[in-house]
Amino acid sequence: MTRQRGTARLRRSRFRFSRRDFLATGLAAVVAPSVTLVGQPRQAPRFSGPPFSLGVASGDPSPDGMVLWTRLAPVPLEGGGMPDEMVEVHWEVARDERMREIVQRGTVVAVPEQGHSVHVEVAGLDPDRWYWYRFRSGTEASRVGRTRTLPLSGTSVRRLNMAFVSCQHYETGFFTAYRHMLNDDLDVVFHLGDYIYEYEGRDGRARKHTGDEIELLRDYRNRHALYRLDPDLQAAHARFPFVVTWDDHEVDNNYAADVSEEQGLPSELFLRRRAEAYQAYFEHMPLRGVSRPTGPRMQLYRGFEYGDLAAFFVLDTRQYRTDQPCDDRSGPTCAGVLDPQATLLGEEQERWLLSGLDRSATRWNVLPQQVMMARVDRAPGSEERISMDQWSGYEAGRRRLMEFLAVRRPANPVVLTGDIHTNWVNDLQVDYARDTEPVVGTEFVGTSVTSGGDGSDVRDDTAGMLSENPWVRFFNSQRGYVRCVITPQAWTADYRVLEYVTHQGSPISTRASFVVENGRPGAQRV
Numbered sequence: 001m002t003r004q005r006g007t008a009r010l011r012r013s014r015f016r017f018s019r020r021d022f023l024a025t026g027l028a029a030v031v032a033p034s035v036t037l038v039g040q041p042r043q044a045p046r047f048s049g050p051p052f053s054l055g056v057a058s059g060d061p062s063p064d065g066m067v068l069w070t071r072l073a074p075v076p077l078e079g080g081g082m083p084d085e086m087v088e089v090h091w092e093v094a095r096d097e098r099m100r101e102i103v104q105r106g107t108v109v110a111v112p113e114q115g116h117s118v119h120v121e122v123a124g125l126d127p128d129r130w131y132w133y134r135f136r137s138g139t140e141a142s143r144v145g146r147t148r149t150l151p152l153s154g155t156s157v158r159r160l161n162m163a164f165v166s167c168q169h170y171e172t173g174f175f176t177a178y179r180h181m182l183n184d185d186l187d188v189v190f191h192l193g194d195y196i197y198e199y200e201g202r203d204g205r206a207r208k209h210t211g212d213e214i215e216l217l218r219d220y221r222n223r224h225a226l227y228r229l230d231p232d233l234q235a236a237h238a239r240f241p242f243v244v245t246w247d248d249h250e251v252d253n254n255y256a257a258d259v260s261e262e263q264g265l266p267s268e269l270f271l272r273r274r275a276e277a278y279q280a281y282f283e284h285m286p287l288r289g290v291s292r293p294t295g296p297r298m299q300l301y302r303g304f305e306y307g308d309l310a311a312f313f314v315l316d317t318r319q320y321r322t323d324q325p326c327d328d329r330s331g332p333t334c335a336g337v338l339d340p341q342a343t344l345l346g347e348e349q350e351r352w353l354l355s356g357l358d359r360s361a362t363r364w365n366v367l368p369q370q371v372m373m374a375r376v377d378r379a380p381g382s383e384e385r386i387s388m389d390q391w392s393g394y395e396a397g398r399r400r401l402m403e404f405l406a407v408r409r410p411a412n413p414v415v416l417t418g419d420i421h422t423n424w425v426n427d428l429q430v431d432y433a434r435d436t437e438p439v440v441g442t443e444f445v446g447t448s449v450t451s452g453g454d455g456s457d458v459r460d461d462t463a464g465m466l467s468e469n470p471w472v473r474f475f476n477s478q479r480g481y482v483r484c485v486i487t488p489q490a491w492t493a494d495y496r497v498l499e500y501v502t503h504q505g506s507p508i509s510t511r512a513s514f515v516v517e518n519g520r521p522g523a524q525r526v
């Protein structure tokens with residue numbers, strides 16, 4: 001135990017990263033947090049506060065199990081407040097809400113090196129049904145969470161209910177979207193990134209981040225904890241399994257692989273920050289052990305199959321991308337946009353995606369991912385202004401994927417997108433220059449939970465943008481989430497919007513619904 005306390009002192013005394021520090025010390029290696037099992041775990045710990053303050057979560061389902069998550073954090077905003085020692089956590093899974101019919105239980109050890117986070121990979125359960133779970137440590141018990149296994153691969157599935165969300169800047173509003181979501185009958189929720197924002201606290205907003213811009217593991221932990229203290233977010237995690245992927249703000253705005261937003265920051269230095277951010281992300285998400293980061297690397301792209309109905313290819317467009325072209329400034333197509341070497345997915349992920357799509361036998365093939373895939377010109381008339389951070393900035397890669405959809409024709413491709421804090425429905429096409437281009441897939445872009453503040457139905461530029469880009473079928477700039485019902489015949493998407501987020505209690509309504517019929521790419525308004 002003495003040795004562990006020594007490690008903690010060392011950790012506390014670490015400097016904040018800066019380029020000067022990097023150059024002064026010459027540290028190039030990224031420090032990977034490791035699990036040290038020394039001595040016996042504490043069986044009956046005393047906590048300085050409620051240890052399950054961050055709630056519970058589940059995710060990454062399989063036909064016989066899922067991940068159950070919690071993190072012991074009696075003092076959540078100050079590093080968790082756990083003693084620097086290992087602690088036993090017991091878990092149990094039941095077939096009923098009242099936890100009477102327990103079907104599995106076990107004990108895991110929460111360790112300081114992992115922020116006393118707990119990731120239980122349950123196996124051996126029945127497919128396609130609800131389960132309930134909870135944790136205990138010492139004399140304390142967590143709330144009961146609800147979760148669900150996947151149907152067996154290949155079996156007939158008649159219906160899947162899901163929602164997708166993204167972009168929940170804590171300061172710009174309340175997570176009312178999640179509160180309304182509790183009334184929906186959902187099998188799973190997909191989170192498409194910007195789960196946290198890295199920025200320093202600012203006055204004059206709905207809520208306030210604690211502290212400066214986050215750069216160190218301890219800061220990232222505290223930021224995740226701040227978000228996870230939100231009761232609506234906690235309730236959603238307890239009620240539905242989540243499948244998560246990240247965008248940029250889990251680390252740093254608009255970062256690309258090892259390139260920071262900050263111009264000229266050495267990649268070795270940025271990778272140290274990335275390693276700390278990835279570690280904190282893993283510690284707070286219901287992810288399997290295969291996603292546990294090694295230094296600045298983390299396996300996040302992965303697949304899920306709902307029987308014969310839908311295959312989900314969850315993408316990571318941040319970790320492997322080449323740097324944004326044209327200095328990441330929106331504008332006309334520059335040489336970098338057309339560079340065939342430029343990539344959003346990286347070679348390996350792209351191969352995984354295309355071979356997976358080629359092999360898939362499901363009715364729907366779904367790509368939950370981050371940045372807008374349809375090419376949208378934001379400038380009226382002959383002028384052109386495209387985003388360099390989205391697929392439009394990586395035209396060769398976008399075209400490869402669209403041509404693959406056109407030629408190999410995987411069944412019913414649907415792309416789910418976050419990032420831009422607005423609702424869109426887009427036709428996916430190989431070429432956007434010709435009016436007669438066939439539609440090869442459908443893109444549903446979901447708005448933010450809070451980012452951007454209250455928003456509005458239309459913006460000054462909406463009419464112009466829609467006439468400039470006829471493949472955009474819908475645009476709205478309110479906050480909320482997208483609720484989907486998937487059947488063998490059709491995919492229906494309800495755009496759920498809030499009147500406001502800067503104060504609590506907004507009602508919610510369905511602003512528009514769109515349907516994609518089996519075998520007919522492109523969504524139709526209903």
Ligand SMILES: [Fe+2]
Nearest residue numbers: 167194419451
């Ligand atoms: Fe965002």
